[in-house]
Amino acid sequence: MAITPEMAKKWRARGVRILLQHDAGRAAGFPDAAYADVEFADAAAVLAQADLLACVLPPDDAALAQLRPGSVVVGQLRPHGASARIAQLVDARLTSFSLELLPRTTRAQAMDVLSSQAAVAGYRAMLIAAEASPKFFPMLTTAAGTIRPSKVLVIGAGVAGLQAIATARRLGAQTEGYDVRPETREQVESLGAKFLELGVSAAGSGGYARELSAEERAAQQQALAEHLKSIDVIVTTAAVPGRPAPKILSAAMVEGMKPGALIVDLAAEGGGNCELTQPGQRVEHAGVVILGPLNLPAGAPLHASEMYARNVFNFGELLLHDGALAPDFNDELVAKSCVSHAGEVRFTA
Amino acid sequence: MAITPEMAKKWRARGVRILLQHDAGRAAGFPDAAYADVEFADAAAVLAQADLLACVLPPDDAALAQLRPGSVVVGQLRPHGASARIAQLVDARLTSFSLELLPRTTRAQAMDVLSSQAAVAGYRAMLIAAEASPKFFPMLTTAAGTIRPSKVLVIGAGVAGLQAIATARRLGAQTEGYDVRPETREQVESLGAKFLELGVSAAGSGGYARELSAEERAAQQQALAEHLKSIDVIVTTAAVPGRPAPKILSAAMVEGMKPGALIVDLAAEGGGNCELTQPGQRVEHAGVVILGPLNLPAGAPLHASEMYARNVFNFGELLLHDGALAPDFNDELVAKSCVSHAGEVRFTA
Missing domain, CATH: 3.40.50.720 (NAD(P)-binding Rossmann-like Domain)
Incomplete structure (x- = not known):
């Protein structure tokens, strides 16, 4: 689960409105009732409205097709060897970031999903x-x-x-x-x-x-x-x-x-x-x-989600400026994790 | 497995001849090749020749019927509520000992299968x-x-x-x-x-x-x-x-x-x-x-067997005198663990 109740509060404090798919966190131990001050909708409505989609694994083709051009996708997008998926991200004019691509520097540690998920x-x-x-x-x-x-x-x-x-x-x-x-x-x-x-x-x-x-x-x-x-x-x-x-x-x-x-x-x-x-x-x-x-x-979804959601939030802070999405591509972490942006492939295997 | 390679050596040192069913220990991690100085046979031959049958769980009715009258059975015989099984042990004139019935005294600890299996x-x-x-x-x-x-x-x-x-x-x-x-x-x-x-x-x-x-x-x-x-x-x-x-x-x-x-x-x-x-x-x-x-x-058959086989051997020592089976019913451990002997029920629930 890419947004836990704890992280939902943090996103809200940054002025971000949160829309969750009904029951998205249930299997990981986060029932809808555990979230405060968020809105719920079905998957189609979430995709149609999202400026930023936070996910754990790559969204499928149908989901990507429902996102609006210019929206941002953040998650583990598994870009290696996935040229069809990359082409679709580009064609849909999505700005996508794959957290597995972050350089393994000190500053990136707090968003390093490879580390947090490897520990689990x-x-x-x-x-x-x-x-x-x-x-x-x-x-x-x-x-x-x-x-x-x-x-x-x-x-x-x-x-x-x-x-x-x-x-x-x-x-x-x-x-x-x-x-x-x-x-x-x-x-x-x-x-x-x-x-x-x-x-x-x-x-x-x-x-x-x-x-x-x-x-x-x-x-x-x-x-x-x-x-x-x-x-x-x-x-x-x-x-x-x-x-x-x-x-x-x-x-x-x-x-x-x-x-x-x-x-x-x-x-x-x-x-x-x-x-x-x-x-x-x-x-x-x-x-x-x-x-x-x-x-x-x-297999340990609750704690794996807690760590993953923190990684996503910490990365999200790089993208947000005064509550608005404005990725700074001069930032090494933003640039190196980018898979697609403005109709171009940014990922080099 | 009621007799491990390590315990087979100990039984042999007491002058006991050992007959194992082919592959009886394989699933627990003790292939036939791991045993020294024992004989192998099929189940029927083992039952027909045994003076003492060492088992983990109660032998089924067919197996009990193949044992000779007067033979000894040692294992976890689960006698509680098992009146049909007890009747068959009596009718077959088997001398049977159920290790779960041992009193939980200091002397019985080395043969206490409830303890060793509970630890696992x-x-x-x-x-x-x-x-x-x-x-x-x-x-x-x-x-x-x-x-x-x-x-x-x-x-x-x-x-x-x-x-x-x-x-x-x-x-x-x-x-x-x-x-x-x-x-x-x-x-x-x-x-x-x-x-x-x-x-x-x-x-x-x-x-x-x-x-x-x-x-x-x-x-x-x-x-x-x-x-x-x-x-x-x-x-x-x-x-x-x-x-x-x-x-x-x-x-x-x-x-x-x-x-x-x-x-x-x-x-x-x-x-x-x-x-x-x-x-x-x-x-x-x-x-x-x-x-x-x-x-x-x-689920941990190798170590569970190592402990169980030691329990069985330690109890066996109570029954053996100069390599011959001669249970001493004046011994509390022998008396209290006995389920059947000489055509009589010895177990009281």
Whole structure:
């Protein structure tokens, strides 16, 4: 939900009139009755009247066609590889901003939907892993003897990976984090996890890893395959928006793992970090279960919405001047997140 | 699985020959190849040869009919209200022991399947709750603001309840425990949770609560209803084997809760602690979701089996003397857990 009751108040305080589609927030835990001082209408009326449309996922073609030329769309518009959608935004003369395109600078943090939604995804991925694993995560001491803690490995130490590590640690698992960017070591260790050392570094730019050379990948994979033999649960989180997810876990590696081991592939949406991953499916291979859950933040809609709605509001403040929409394209955050404006494509993949 | 590879070694060391049904342990994470020095056969051959049959749940009628008169059956035989099964055990002249019937004394702890399986159930119930809740359990501080931790209440502070409390605490929720037995306060507090005070005490015997009077129940329920308005997640664990689960949460109480709140009813097998619970189902009522999961230990089969198999072995030691089966009925643990022997019913409900 792009506007929560809390954020509706803030928008109102900026002089903005709010029109909500009936029941738009209900599934996320925000019934219409929770909103004060907003108007409700059906979807068609909302689209016909909106100067600014705040959304979570890209509106469908029919919805875009109902918006007035010159209106502004703000949301996660998934522009990568979506040339048909971009063409429609341009043709409809909409000014559209995709929050995934914000540069990852300090000033952009308060509107960084990739971070806020990745935190939810990392937390939920580890809960799903703990629930699906045939083993306990924590050590358990009972009158019938001691149960050893599970060994958990998180691959990729971005926001999602770090949240997954934190959750595994909270649950009492013996937790390791791995990332090709050596500068993540400190963050992994600060969560009480061990940083897995495979002897390959791929420090990149913009906070993402660079692609590895073929030799580097081979060395990384051999060391990883050996290590995986002792692991009970893997959560993979290596994804760069708009690019296919790097294949880190091969079928051969999975075959070397213990029966009963579990992989939760958070990069399933981009094809997966494991070559056996089927997006949205449960796969069993050589006694190892591989889950490829999709749209994980939707599983914790209330808190995911609270963070997302704050991101949208904070971005909205860049567009508003004295209660009127006036995007300043000299602002890097406005310029870089713009997909379409005044009949032109502004997005470069 | 009643015999794990680790326990198979221990049985062998006591001079016992072990015959396993092919693939009996596979689903729990113990493939046949994991066992050393045991024999494998099909189910019929196992039953025809067994002097002692170790099982997890009661064998079905056909299986019981294949056992030789005088053989011993050890497992969770669920004798309460199962007069037909008891009659068959007697008619087949089987000596049967149901581990749920063990007195809850210090000496019996190492074979107490209720405790070991309740620990698994409590842990898993809270994971299911965390995954199904629309809210984060932990507090989360992000650039887009702070997410408040969930408020979790666990009703019933036995082994399952305490494990549920520990798991909620690990996950960072603001956790409360409630039990009518005031002596549980210290245990709840030792896990870092708050003990919920409703002004009703029902200290009972044998470690279980006594039944409350009508007035006491009314006072308890009114105070509870008021308190529940602020709670995000409830896990209920109030169950006494062989009795219907006490109805603690009424429909009216559920209706007073916040939309998006969640109840996981661990007592679903005995009818549930919430009057809206449907065993094995998901129910939604006034915006509150009520889950009634069944057989929770089976969801963590590897560790549940490790503990269960140790319980069975420890009990088996009471029956074995120099490698031969010779139950000593003067031993309280043997006598009290016996369901049938020498053509007689030994179990009194």
